Amino acid sequence: SQTIHQWPATLVQPVGSPLSLECTVEGTSNPNLYWYRQAAGRGLQLLFYSVGIGQISSEVPQNLSASRPQDRQFILSSKKLLLSDSGFYLCAWSVWVSGQETQYFGPGTRLLVL
């Protein structure tokens, strides 16, 4: 069966420090991968998606970047964190079920920038 991992689960970082969040998927090949952010009390916002190795699309201009060095690895990064980067970050992969694409989410990383 497929499994998606995210780490760390929680992270407290000072403003201006770098960031690296990792997401890996097991049990599937060539998945579409996604990074979402959920700010406190708000819905999900799509940050990046990837349809293959080295292929990254950015949905929202921001302080973050993403990379996909391997088929089942998706990394979210920042060179200098801002206070506004605080939030809950979710990685997701997608699968086709009955002709429709459905996304499955990892456990998330809670980031607090101080």
Added chain:
Amino acid sequence: SQQGEEDPQALSIQEGENATMNCSYKTSINNLQWYRQNSGRGLVHLILIRSNEREKHSGRLRVTLDTSKKSSSLLITASRAADTASYFCATDAYSGAGSYQLTFGKGTKLSVIP
């Protein structure tokens, strides 16, 4: 603004009662999905309804879709304390390059009181 908007923002009911949450959206969709998020945790996919379907059931869940009104409802029957969570609707949009993204609403926070 968000594509999917849930209503109400918060709902508190007694165990055993039914809970109804609504979602409205603005543009044409391919399908609509409902997700649950327990506090501080990742999203769990509940049910997907296609644009050509009007109603779908899964256990105690019943989802309806009215494309003429651009709205959907999620009904949880015989609620349990374990149903306490935030519920999100998500609509799809094709983004090209073989992928599509889900756009999420802000969610309805459901509290089921034992």
